Amino acid sequence: MPYLRSSAIRRAEYISQAATLQIWFVESGGPYDYYNVPESVYLGLISAASPGTYYNNYIRDRYRSNR
Numbered sequence: 001m002p003y004l005r006s007s008a009i010r011r012a013e014y015i016s017q018a019a020t021l022q023i024w025f026v027e028s029g030g031p032y033d034y035y036n037v038p039e040s041v042y043l044g045l046i047s048a049a050s051p052g053t054y055y056n057n058y059i060r061d062r063y064r065s066n067r
Helices: 039-047 051-058
Strands: 011-013 019-023 029-035
Touching: 011 039, 011 051, 019 039, 039 051
Parallel strands: none
Antiparallel strands: 011 019, 019 029
């Protein structure tokens, strides 16, 4: 489970069997689960120059979540 160099996101984990992305935020903790997320989106998040911007552009409000 990678820890990210981000002021917004502490770490992320992908559960491939369930296509679920789990994210821990710096401010609000977590994990928050995002459902039916393609693995490519997870890989984009952990390799992004700015994970917070990537989250806002490609994850936030695009997937059903428990957030």
